[in-house]
Structure formats: structure tokens, C-alpha cells
Amino acid sequence: xxxxGNLRDQQGPYFGEFGxxxxxxxxxxxxxxxxxxxxxxxxxxxxxxxxxxxxxxxTGRPSILTEVKRFAEHAGGARVILKRExxxxxxxxxxxNVLGQALLAKRMGKKxxxxxTGAGQHGVASATAAALFGLECVVYMGEVDTxxxxxxxxxxxxxxxxxxxxxTGSRTLKDAINEALRDWVTNVDDTHYLLGTVAGPHPxxxxxxxxxxxxxxxxxxxxxxxxxxxxxxxxxxxxxxSNAIGLFHAFxxxxxxxxxxxxxxxxxxxxxKHAATLxxxxxxxLHGARSYMLQDEDGQTVESHSISAGLDYPGVGPEHSWLxxxxxxxxxxxxxxxxxxxxxxxxxxxxxxxxxxxxxxxxGVLKLGKELGPDSTILVNLSGRGDKDMxxxxxxxxxxxx
Amino acid sequence: MSTxxxxxxxxxxxxxETLIGYFPAGFPTFDESLEACVTMCESGVDILELxxxxxxxxxxxxxxxxxxxxxxxxxxxxxxxxxxVKAISARVSxxxxxxxxxxxxxxxxVDRFAENLKEAGGVGLITPDLIVDEASGxxxxxxxxxxxxxxxxxxxxxxxxVDRTVQASKGFVYAVSTMGITGxxxxxxxxxRAVVEKVRTSGANQNVAVGIGISSAAxxxxxxxxxDGAIVGSVFVRAYANGGISELKRVTQELSGS
Numbered sequence: 001x002x003x004x005g006n007l008r009d010q011q012g013p014y015f016g017e018f019g020x021x022x023x024x025x026x027x028x029x030x031x032x033x034x035x036x037x038x039x040x041x042x043x044x045x046x047x048x049x050x051x052x053x054x055x056x057x058x059t060g061r062p063s064i065l066t067e068v069k070r071f072a073e074h075a076g077g078a079r080v081i082l083k084r085e086x087x088x089x090x091x092x093x094x095x096x097n098v099l100g101q102a103l104l105a106k107r108m109g110k111k112x113x114x115x116x117t118g119a120g121q122h123g124v125a126s127a128t129a130a131a132l133f134g135l136e137c138v139v140y141m142g143e144v145d146t147x148x149x150x151x152x153x154x155x156x157x158x159x160x161x162x163x164x165x166x167x168t169g170s171r172t173l174k175d176a177i178n179e180a181l182r183d184w185v186t187n188v189d190d191t192h193y194l195l196g197t198v199a200g201p202h203p204x205x206x207x208x209x210x211x212x213x214x215x216x217x218x219x220x221x222x223x224x225x226x227x228x229x230x231x232x233x234x235x236x237x238x239x240x241x242s243n244a245i246g247l248f249h250a251f252x253x254x255x256x257x258x259x260x261x262x263x264x265x266x267x268x269x270x271x272x273k274h275a276a277t278l279x280x281x282x283x284x285x286l287h288g289a290r291s292y293m294l295q296d297e298d299g300q301t302v303e304s305h306s307i308s309a310g311l312d313y314p315g316v317g318p319e320h321s322w323l324x325x326x327x328x329x330x331x332x333x334x335x336x337x338x339x340x341x342x343x344x345x346x347x348x349x350x351x352x353x354x355x356x357x358x359x360x361x362x363x364g365v366l367k368l369g370k371e372l373g374p375d376s377t378i379l380v381n382l383s384g385r386g387d388k389d390m391x392x393x394x395x396x397x398x399x400x401x402x
Numbered sequence: 403m404s405t406x407x408x409x410x411x412x413x414x415x416x417x418x419e420t421l422i423g424y425f426p427a428g429f430p431t432f433d434e435s436l437e438a439c440v441t442m443c444e445s446g447v448d449i450l451e452l453x454x455x456x457x458x459x460x461x462x463x464x465x466x467x468x469x470x471x472x473x474x475x476x477x478x479x480x481x482x483x484x485x486x487v488k489a490i491s492a493r494v495s496x497x498x499x500x501x502x503x504x505x506x507x508x509x510x511x512v513d514r515f516a517e518n519l520k521e522a523g524g525v526g527l528i529t530p531d532l533i534v535d536e537a538s539g540x541x542x543x544x545x546x547x548x549x550x551x552x553x554x555x556x557x558x559x560x561x562x563x564v565d566r567t568v569q570a571s572k573g574f575v576y577a578v579s580t581m582g583i584t585g586x587x588x589x590x591x592x593x594x595r596a597v598v599e600k601v602r603t604s605g606a607n608q609n610v611a612v613g614i615g616i617s618s619a620a621x622x623x624x625x626x627x628x629x630d631g632a633i634v635g636s637v638f639v640r641a642y643a644n645g646g647i648s649e650l651k652r653v654t655q656e657l658s659g660s
Contacts, residue, residue, distance in 0.1 A: 020536050022504055024461050025567070026578060028533060029558035168467065169457065181460040188558060285505040285531075286458065298480040299509030300457040 007252035007328060013202030016325060018318035021201040022285045027181075030188045035203040037104050042210075047103065054099050055214070058132070059089050062218045065226060066382075070349035071362075075369025075378070081231065082382040083219045083247060086354065092384030093215060093243045094125040094196060100211035102129035105192035112136040112191045116180040118145055118173035118239065119310030119357060120152025121384055122196030127161035129194075137161040140179040142172035145309040152388050170303040173239075173313045177287050197240025198317030201288030205317050212246025219379060220250045232376035233258040233368060236383065237360040238331060239275070239311035241320045243383035248329065258330075258372075261320065262364035264306035265333030275304035277316045278324050278331040291318040307336040307392065310357040310384075338363040340396055343386065355384035356392065404550050405497040405525050406573040409448050410609040410630045420631030421622060421658045422611055423447035423638055424501065427486050428455055428478030429469045436489050438642050438650055443496035445651045446658025450490065451528060451633065454483055454502035461503075461530040465636040469643065480506050484522040491523035499550060499573070501528040507540070516543035526550025526573055534570040541570065552576050555601055555610075557593035564597075565604040574609035574630065575601050579616070598629045619657050 013019050021031060041047040055061035063084045072080040085093035105113055113135050117123030123139040130137030139156055143165040146153050156163050169175040177200075184193040198205045198212075223230055234251060236244035238261040251257045266274035274280065281292040284299055294302040294314035306312040323329040339356060342363035347353045354362060358381075365378050372378070386393065394400045403411075413420045423442045429435050443450055455470035455478050462470070487498050500519060507515045507527070519527070526549040532540065534553055544551045550573030555564050557578070568575055579594035594612045601610040612625045613633030625632040634657060641653040 021533065022531055022536055023533065024531050024556075025533055025554040025559055025563075026461075026556045028563065029556075029560065168471070174458070178458050178460050185461065285508055288531075295505070295509065297509065299506040300474065301505075 008249060010319070012206035015205070015319045015322035018283070018289065018291050018321040019202055019205060020290050021288060022290065023201045023288045024185060026185045027188065027201070030184070031201055031203065033108060034104065037108050038203055038207050041104060041107065051100055051103060055096070059095050059099065060087060061214065062222070063087050065219065065222045068346070068350045071346055072369065074345060075366050076372070077374035078369030078372055079377040080365055080369065081227070081377065081379050082352070083215060083379060085215060085243065085381060085383050086352070086358070086385035090121070090125045090128050091387065092121040092125070092355065093212060093246060093381070094122045095128070096214055096246065097196065097208045097211040097242065098122070098125040098129045098194060101192070101194045102133050102135070105135065105194070106133060108192060110190060110192040112138070112187065113194045114138045114140065114180050114183050114191055115194045115196055116140050116173065116176040117196065118142070118176070118312060119308065119355065120145070120149040120156065120388060121310060121355070123161070123163070124152050124155050124159070126194050126196070127156040127159035130161060131159045138183065139163050140166050140176040140183070142166050142170070142176050144171040145173065145176070148392055149309055149388055150391065172309065174301065174304070174315070181287070197242040198245050198319060199240045199287055199289060199291065199315055205289065205319055208242055209245045209249060209319060212242050213249040215243070215246035215381060216248060216250030219247060223379065227377065229377070230254055230257050231379035232372055233260055233378045235260045235262065235361045235365050235368060235378055236381040237311060237357050238263050238278070238316060238320060239313045239357065240315070241317040243381050245317060245319055247379070247381040248323070252328065259323070259328060260364060260368060261329055261331040262334045262360045263331055264308055264311035264339070264360055265335045266305040266307070268335045269333040273305035274333065275306040275312050275314065276333040277304070277314060278320060279333050281314070283321065286315040289318045291321045292316055292324070308339065308356040308360065310355070311360065332364060334360040334363045340393070342366060343393065344397065352382070353386035354382055355386050356389045358383045404573050406449055406499065406550050407609060409497065410574065413448065414630070419623060419626040419659065420448045420611070421446060422449040422451055422613070422631050422633040423654065424451040424453055424633065424635030425638055426453040426455055426466065426469045426473055427483050428473035428476065429639070430472050431476055432478070432482055432486065436486060437647060439490050440493050441647050441651050442638060442654050443490070443494040445654035446660035447496060447654060448631070450496050450498045451501045451635070452483070452487065452490070452498055454480065454500060454506055456503040456506060459503060463636060465639050469639045480510060484518045487519065487522040487524040497525040498523070499526050499528050499552065500524055501530065504529060504532045512539040513543050516547050516549055520547045520549060526552065528552040528576060530554060534566050537570070544572065554578055555597050557597055559597070559600070561600055561603065564600040568601055568604040568606045568608045571608060574611050576633065577601060577610050577612045577629065578614050579612045594625065595628055619659060622657050623659070
């Protein structure tokens, strides 16, 4: 396959052999309605203006770039620049997509939104948008994740959302998506499923990407104006892949910019406890799209493992599968231990505590900088802040008095 | 003409109701599911819908989901579906349709799955998460092997989509009676009639059976007044879980009026 042409212009439902709509017929009308509403909004200046104004006055966009020199000393001397999505309202990139979809829900006249969440960042962002727009909000969250991200559960409840712990299957993000899909199949008339990542059936992968593409658009301009050149490489963590595609998208047709996604390798690459879907999975159908996924020989989904609830997912967005097969992006694994070390390192060298998800990208940068050398500049998506992870981090590093 | 179509026609000619019964393969074990399926066929089920246990069954309610989770925990492997179809077909003449989510078929290989199903004596597939738009490989394989293919029509489907579904389906069209997932409900949604009407409107001479939410003999009879058959799932699974073969037999006889 060739990688010439405009990769940025790719629209769903298919990204090469990936994507599609592998869903019950019950959802097709809702997906058609969503796509039609989105297509109108895309070319409607008033929609774009409303979203941009929300981002300016509510989200806090544009997010800044921060060069982290003390951290970079540990990365082979490469320059490391963070795109600070952690400074967005609600503490992560997730709000970019949520505000866009909430506006679409309003346009479709839906009174109720439902969402899945792993780490709770998307759930918090959804609950926030529901509060802002006066919508009913139900968030499905794996029971395991409600425990390891208890603080975010409390935030969602305070914002007025109902949080439903999911007790089926692995009790994590995958099962939360199953429950959200069940809810949607049942209540599709008055409910919008505010899917939080670039997975799922068309039009979600394309639409969620578009809402997050503001990250890369801003960052590309900021690199040129503040640093005078494009970065040598991009780095982002990949679970479903929303923050990564948000950063990557604006650079897809800049062949001189290398692109790296970092998946959760859990207990380590080569072990069977990981969430490194693009490294160890193979194409299949999960949650409405054809993409790489972790599965056994019978096509049963295999449970993923990661210290990070947000990356603990056995699937990945179809556009990432496409970029991997095209060779436009490389995807590597980062273990729990490597991520936690990087989390502590950024905290101590720069005074910035990243989310555990984001720490996977930072750990990747420490290795990447040594490969690319001191003349390189690496732009990292600092996708979320680590406040929600204090309990996990405190336990991991033994910071709490017994 | 497919065996399934013949059954609808024969029942219609004889003024009899048609009951399609679902049971999960491998629940709770391979051998026990074989006995359960044979019992259902011998007690009045006209067409058997054999479910393939799957890790992410988004169209199934809690009763069926628990059953299929147990089947997987007990080590159910996909290749044994064909053994089960063969074993059932050796003991009863009831046609067996396999109900499966799409990824297991995709991983097994669409052509290989279709060929093994045919060899085992299965008559076709019901595919709850495969819409006609994504089904080209299966359309070809089922044409080549003369297997039935049952797609879903729902209350939210446009007439245009129902037309396509009716044209692509062989055996019958599965009309989803409520917007919801499977699980017995007290009130059968009136939307079922509207879906059946859409199927009739599309003009083709296609059978349509109503499923999802049917839990009583009265509902089976009511559905049979306007559709060609009624599909029942959770009730059989619950009956077996609560009272084993004897309860399953009693419930099947009750629902089939035999």
C-alpha cells in the first residue's frame, strides 16, 4: 500500500479494510440520523462558531505548549514539548468531543445522553456537558473501574449524572460499552449515545476524530509560530485512540513528521497481561467496527490488562489500524512499571502530574528521544492530568501512611 | 425451497402456529444442551435457533447473557457448534438455524463456517449484528451452499431498509418486536405489527417471524395471527435453568400448544 495522497481527507465508514457498521439493525436509523445531523453541522458556520465559542469560554482553548527541559534530560537530550490538554476544563482532552456531540444531541432533540467510561474522564466530561445543556445523563462504568477511579465517580455524581457499575464480563471499559450499546438499542428514540473514543460504528470514528482534531491543528500552528518548525515526531498514548488521533490528524500529510502511538503493555510486552491491541491483536469485529482487537482463535474477545483504566481496552479505533497497516504510524508497548516511573519523573522534574494513561506516552518519549537523538523535537499529547489517579499512585509508590 | 420455508407453508396450510425456539449451544455443557435442544424439538418447537455463546452479546438480555457466559466458562469451543448441529439433526427432523454474532464467523472464516454448517446439517444463520450492508461475503457463501440467512427488521427501520432486508433474507425475516434487547416482557410491543406490516408492504413473498419479548402462549398465538411465526428465547433458557429438562418440556408444550 502507498501512503501518498491526502490521508487527512479520509472519511468513514471505512479506513482501508477497517471500520464499517457491524451493529444490530435497531441502531442503524440512529446512526443514519447522527451522520446526517453531523454532515449538516460540518458545513454549518453557526455550529462551528458555537463550538469554537464554547471551547474559548468554557473549555479554555487553545491549550498551550510547554517545553519540558528538565524532563528532556532523561530523553537523550531531545527537545520535548507537551500539548497541554490536561489544562482543559474537566482535566483531559475528552471535553473536545463531548461538547461537539452534546451540541449534536441538542440538534437531534435528544433529552438523554448515555456514555461509557474507563478512567472516568469521558464520563466526567459527559456529565459536565449534560449539566451545562440540561440533559439527563447515565454513565456506564465497569465495576472494577468504579473502584480504581472512585474520585471520578464522585465527580460524575456531583454533576448530576447517574453512574451504573457494570458487573458483566471483565467489568471494565469493554463491558461498559456493551451496556451502553444495550441501553441505546432499548432507548434509541430519546437517547444519544455519546461514545467517548474513535472506535464504534460509523460515524463515530470519523466524527470523534474531527472533534479532537483541534488538538493537532492548534499544536501544528503553535509549533510553527513558537518554535519555527514542525516536530520530528509525535507521541501519544493509545487505548481506543481518541487523544492520539486528535494530535496525529493534522500531521498525517507531513511525511517528515514521524508518528508514534504507545499502547499499554501491562505487565510487559511478551506477557499475556497487556492491552497492546495493535501489537498483539488481529483484525476482527468488536463494538460495531472492524479493527485490530485482542481475541482468541474462536473470535471471543480476550480481556485486556493495564494499570490504567483508560487504556484497559481490547480494541482500538479503525483509523489507527489503518495507519498501522499503511506504516504511517508506529505503535509500541509501554509496561505499567515504565508508565508509573514516567509519571513520577514528570511530576518531579516539571511539577506536572499526568494521568496514568498519558504517562504511557511520556515513557515512550524517554525511549524515543534516545533513538531520535538530541537534534530531534518530540511533541507529546499531555492528554490528561493525574488528580484522578492519586489513589492508584499513592498505593503504587507507597505514599500513604499505613 | 428451504426447509424453513416449507415449514411455514405447511403450518399455514394446516392452520397451525409456528414456534421458533432459541437455546444456547454448550449451556450449561455440550451434552446437556444437546438434550435440551432435542427436548424442545420433540415438544413442539418447529424451528430450532441454536445460539453461539459470545463474549460480547449486545443484543441479549441478562438471562441469555448469563447462560452463554456459563457456557464459555465451561469451555465451549466454536467448532463444537457443528458437532451439536449434527447430533441434534441425527435425532430430530427439526431444522436448525444457528444464531451467531459476526466476529466468531469472521475468525473461523465465512466460507469455512458456511461449509461446516452445511455438512453438519444446519440450514442457515441468524445474524443479529450483521446488517445486509456489511454482509457481502455471507451473501455469496449462503447462495453457493443454499443456506438460509435471516436478517433483522426493526420498528426504526425505514421502508427502504426493510425492502433490502426482505430481498436479502432467505427462510424468514426476523422482526424485532420492541426496540429492546432480548428478555421476556409482559407487554408485547404494538410496534411488532408495524414491522410485520413493513415486511408485507415490501411485496416479496417473504415469511416474517416476530421475536424479542415473547413470554407466554397467548403472545405466541397473538403473534401468529399477523406474522408467520413467533420466536422465543429467554423463557426456554430460564425454564431449563430453573427446572431442567422436565420444566423445559412443560414450557415448550405450553407455548406450542401441543
